[in-house]
Amino acid sequence: MNILIINAGSSSIKYSLFENKKLLINGLEERVKDYKKILKKIIKQLAAQNYTIDAIGHRVVHGGKITKSKRITKKLVKQLDKIKELAPLHDIPEINCIKFCLENFKVPQIAIFDTSFHSTIPDYAYTYAIPQKISKKLGIRRYGFHGMSHKYVSLHAANVLKKPLSKLKLITCHLGNGASITAINRGKSIDTSMGFTPLEGLVMGTRSGDLDPAIIPFLQKQKNSIINLNLNKTELFLNKKCGLKGICGMNDMRDIYNSKSKDAKLAIEVFCYRLKKYIGSYMAALNGVDAIIFTGGIGENAEWIREKTLKNMDFFGINLDKKKNKISKAAMQGPLVISKNNSKIKILVVKTNEELMMCEEVISIVSR
Numbered sequence: 001m002n003i004l005i006i007n008a009g010s011s012s013i014k015y016s017l018f019e020n021k022k023l024l025i026n027g028l029e030e031r032v033k034d035y036k037k038i039l040k041k042i043i044k045q046l047a048a049q050n051y052t053i054d055a056i057g058h059r060v061v062h063g064g065k066i067t068k069s070k071r072i073t074k075k076l077v078k079q080l081d082k083i084k085e086l087a088p089l090h091d092i093p094e095i096n097c098i099k100f101c102l103e104n105f106k107v108p109q110i111a112i113f114d115t116s117f118h119s120t121i122p123d124y125a126y127t128y129a130i131p132q133k134i135s136k137k138l139g140i141r142r143y144g145f146h147g148m149s150h151k152y153v154s155l156h157a158a159n160v161l162k163k164p165l166s167k168l169k170l171i172t173c174h175l176g177n178g179a180s181i182t183a184i185n186r187g188k189s190i191d192t193s194m195g196f197t198p199l200e201g202l203v204m205g206t207r208s209g210d211l212d213p214a215i216i217p218f219l220q221k222q223k224n225s226i227i228n229l230n231l232n233k234t235e236l237f238l239n240k241k242c243g244l245k246g247i248c249g250m251n252d253m254r255d256i257y258n259s260k261s262k263d264a265k266l267a268i269e270v271f272c273y274r275l276k277k278y279i280g281s282y283m284a285a286l287n288g289v290d291a292i293i294f295t296g297g298i299g300e301n302a303e304w305i306r307e308k309t310l311k312n313m314d315f316f317g318i319n320l321d322k323k324k325n326k327i328s329k330a331a332m333q334g335p336l337v338i339s340k341n342n343s344k345i346k347i348l349v350v351k352t353n354e355e356l357m358m359c360e361e362v363i364s365i366v367s368r
Contacts, residue, residue, distance in 0.1 A: 004046075017046060021360065206243045206251050
């Protein structure tokens with residue numbers, strides 16, 4: 001069975017074609033403006049190489065109250081249309097891709113939700129302290145994201161640690177332009193840094209992360225040459241002009257690391273300090289932890305981020321091996337342990353593979 005995985009972002013389309021779980025071909029189209037045009041191009045390229053498509057999996061960032069992957073029907077598409085404004089940068093282009101594929105393919109199509117892995121979070125962790133009448137009617141709660149990545153690396157960490165996932169307490173750190181951290185108890189997410197939308201939590205490339213809510217109305221009241229925000233501009237401001245970019249003018253961690261500016265140095269300090277605080281709080285929530293896992297573009301490749309974040313945490317039994325931490329990309333073919341042998345808490349780097357995780361979800365549903 002050939003399975004096409006489609007992952008549409010705010011300006012890109014990632015795609016992977018699997019034969020069962022074996023990757024056949026993948027690609028990335030960037031600076032996308034016309035999603036239908038690019039999908040037609042991708043399909044044409046696959047057909048030219050005589051690849052057939054037996055099923056399609058779509059990554060949907062925000063599933064709202066939907067708690068597991070589902071076959072796509074017209075009814076489901078209507079549901080997604082109603083909640084697309086919760087993650088407009090990702091869900092709107094993906095829904096457009098879904099509609100195009102439904103029109104052009106008579107094969108099973110599955111929606112895989114970033115939020116579904118976090119459906120196990122208890123009510124005291126997902127509830128916001130606003131009137132319950134409002135939150136229940138509007139569905140305002142912590143949903144969490146990067147679910148496929150957190151699930152994938154937790155499974156692989158269990159293999160490395162040679163223990164069943166059902167007996168482990170893990171903290172998984174997905175660090176990229178978008179970043180989130182999750183507390184996993186016995187294979188289940190019990191808390192995560194992203195919330196109602198992917199804007200909450202860690203400092204990200206262009207997203208603010210945690211922010212005092214009173215800052216928003218304060219900024220909206222300012223009408224001057226520095227800032228002039230209405231409702232639509234505020235959403236764009238928080239998603240595209242804040243985070244690392246807001247602090248130092250750059251959102252790529254490689255550029256920030258190579259910069260000599262004070263603001264770039266501050267951006268790294270703020271990023272790592274926020275991450276360190278979350279790690280500490282999740283250790284408390286889990287009542288101890290067996291391993292901390294780093295993944296994502298920054299988590300896998302930026303050893304200075306791992307070192308700075310975990311510095312002075314030996315009190316907790318976290319002891320990073322600096323030599324092991326300086327790993328090469330060639331060594332990243334499989335999960336690596338980068339903690340000292342005597343470290344009470346193991347530290348791992350696991351290369352994520354959200355596409356493979358989604359492929360497995362598609363196989364599971366289609367084969368029922």
